[in-house]
Amino acid sequence: MSENDLLFNSGILTDERQGAIRPPSGLWGAKKGGLVIVECPQRIPCNPCATSCPAGAILPFSDINDTPLIDYEKCTGCAICVAACPGLACFVIDLAFSEDKALYKLPYEMLPLPSKGDTVTCLGRGGEALARGTVEAVIEPKRDKTYVVHVSAPREFANGIRAIKAGV
Numbered sequence: 001m002s003e004n005d006l007l008f009n010s011g012i013l014t015d016e017r018q019g020a021i022r023p024p025s026g027l028w029g030a031k032k033g034g035l036v037i038v039e040c041p042q043r044i045p046c047n048p049c050a051t052s053c054p055a056g057a058i059l060p061f062s063d064i065n066d067t068p069l070i071d072y073e074k075c076t077g078c079a080i081c082v083a084a085c086p087g088l089a090c091f092v093i094d095l096a097f098s099e100d101k102a103l104y105k106l107p108y109e110m111l112p113l114p115s116k117g118d119t120v121t122c123l124g125r126g127g128e129a130l131a132r133g134t135v136e137a138v139i140e141p142k143r144d145k146t147y148v149v150h151v152s153a154p155r156e157f158a159n160g161i162r163a164i165k166a167g168v
């Protein structure tokens with residue numbers, strides 16, 4: 001099965017597929033608060049990531065079907081786009097969180113909500129368990145219905161952790 005078959009037949013993105021927008025490594029490691037990762041490689045009529053970003057870090061679309069482009073110098077790691085993206089395709093990862101852990105700011109639309117201090121299972125794009133994490137904050141949405149859960153977990157999974165399973 002080719003990479004594109006996997007993406008467009010199952011919805012699961014492979015780790016190094018086209019369309020993964022990741023921060024420049026030097027900037028990513030140094031930026032307290034984190035930087036956005038956008039995993040939205042398919043042209044679809046959707047743009048809340050760009051229209052919600054208060055910093056203009058997700059460049060304005062010239063066509064509603066455009067895929068997102070990022071100006072990483074402008075990204076503050078605020079995670080507003082994480083809550084705004086209906087495809088759950090935006091994530092913020094803070095590699096400057098600690099020596100051995102990153103802070104993952106992940107969209108969360110399940111119930112019950114986890115609480116600060118909970119231990120959760122961190123999942124990859126296919127739902128596979130990658131690591132255990134600790135909930136550092138649960139951010140209630142202001143405009144959108146999607147919560148953003150902040151989880152500290154090993155930084156080596158920065159290219160893998162994209163969701164959590166609470167209650168385990």
Ligand code: SF4
Pocket residue numbers: 035036052053054055056057058074075076077078079080081082092
């Ligand atoms: S994290 Fe904040 S600043 Fe960065 S792209 Fe998302 S909304 Fe914009």
Ligand code: SF4
Pocket residue numbers: 038039040046047048049050067068084085086087088089090
């Ligand atoms: S809001 Fe999400 S799904 Fe829509 S274009 Fe932006 S990243 Fe893609």
